[in-house]
Amino acid sequence: MTDLTEIASPVLGTLDDAGRATLFTDARTANSFAPTPVSDAELSAIWDLAKWAPTAGNSQPLRILYVRTDEGRERLLTHMNEGNRAKTASAPAVAVLAVDTRFHEHIPALLPFRPEMKDAFDADAELRTRTGTFNATLQAGYFILAVRAHGLAAGPMAGFDAAGIDADFFPDGRWHSILVVNIGHPGTNPWFGRLPRLGHEDAVRWE
């Protein structure tokens, strides 16, 4: 017997082929960018989409620094590995993704029925670092797909001097950079042939 006050099971939509192509099957990491600018409104909209995907306890530890000025890009280039500099130099916008090491200060606002979680994270720095890094990295995955959702190419890069970026751009020590993502419209010859993906025999098991 079903309680009539219950909400019936919602039926969910699926992503159509065009959406799958835009986010997954046709999307590619861009290594060069067209000079077409990316507006601040577009960059804001990327976050406004990515922010909805889930994090543990709604903790949302990801932070974003958008670098669009020539001066900012010049500073950022000095911290990139040499093999990544030309790519970042050609990108109209660059996002430095970071974890907020004091993300737990927002918990009373973000998880109003469990405000005491703030104190638990305050008392346990190891738990805080682990939770913050894990969930900010999950959100970095959402962010890359949200860039693509806006018709833009993403170029994520792990090759940079994180301590150098943090000292230069986040001098108060609160944000720690985890990934740099070039953002723009693809340029000429923006990517190589697609590399293979692991098959089920290597990646998936069943129980």
Add this chain to the structure above:
Amino acid sequence: MTDLTEIASPVLGTLDDAGRATLFTDARTANSFAPTPVSDAELSAIWDLAKWAPTAGNSQPLRILYVRTDEGRERLLTHMNEGNRAKTASAPAVAVLAVDTRFHEHIPALLPFRPEMKDAFDADAELRTRTGTFNATLQAGYFILAVRAHGLAAGPMAGFDAAGIDADFFPDGRWHSILVVNIGHPGTNPWFGRLPRLGHEDAVRWE
């Protein structure tokens, strides 16, 4: 002057409102599931979509154990935190997401023009752990959105005994669990009211 052999800048598609709703704006973490089964074909298709999103050096360290049998679910429940057991017990399928600690063995096949990266990771266990964990976590973010792309609800949970799961399900020690994701069609009253998201003033800076 443009070299005529160059490929012109591709124009990318955008994700429409229905796709944004399915993956981001309307999608919710489900806490209860309908008895409607999820087929092995659906579970396979989730990986076949998620696998296309990018990883550093095409390293793809994420691995997936799909648990669908009653016996497997009973074993898994013993490792879940008490607050997560009822959710997992009601899910028709559960994915244990893991990092392959020897992901680098696939590099000669996945990154054929830089096979020497395998040796670099072989010689530096700290780099290997850091790269594997970071990229598997990015892929966990892609995986959650790929579940939603198939019209299914995801219920990601960090509250479990990882050492217990690893010893029980991955006894050879090669895979390390990082996240457990319930998968199915939402049940009655599957979620609470939506929790707030951080505003731009807290999450975004500009340079």
